[in-house]
Amino acid sequence: DVQGIYVPTDNTLASTMGSVKQVAEANKLPVVAASTDQVKAGGLATYGIDYYELGRQTGEMALEIIEEGADPATMPIQSSKVLDLVVNEDVAKALGIDPASITVPE
Template identity: 50%
Template sequence: MAVPILEEQGIQPVIKTISSTNDISQAMNALINEEVDGIYLVTDNYIAASMTLVGEIGKEAGIPMVGGSNDMILENGLATYGLDYYELGVQTAEMLVRIIDEDLDPATTPVELANYLELVVNEDYVNAIGIDPQEIYGLMEE
């Protein structure tokens, strides 16, 4: 979904995939060698489990890394306006209660997007790559 939006903005995305945690160093180094301006980390179990490594590679290269989950960013990324898994669990439980109480068919119950997203900025990462955190917070005001 992000690719067409980026391309409309004149940004050429570079996409790297991994199939295990063993691929992370190679993928990160390939992105750094491409001299990318930033990295978007999808919410992925392999990446989440390796955020210490991913973040250290990003910091060393001075590359901003944003992601889809608060936990990943708090571990070792720059920022996200993303998921809080606790809040998503509450929303999911509310859906389940509705399905049971209203005797709904789960197969035809519409998928919901997260109702709660939160701006999370990891100030350690921000400081490590020399970005003013107020620039990030300011983006939310625009």
């Protein structure tokens, strides 16, 4: 009675996206993923982390340490400032879903 699959940002699951994709396609199940890379690998959609942008944000933190002498022990914890809605249009169409109908609620 599974109606969909969620794949969190987990290296073990992310590395198995090919297998997850095969099972999802065979059973016509949408896969909502936690990262843009997982959508590119066969997931339906994500409103999640863009690892390039996260790396950029991390680089800005490193510059604070190197150039401004910030103490990593006292720097505030940050989460990703950029989240992207990414829809795999081919997967959406294969599932009979209009890609334009997938939106982020306001």
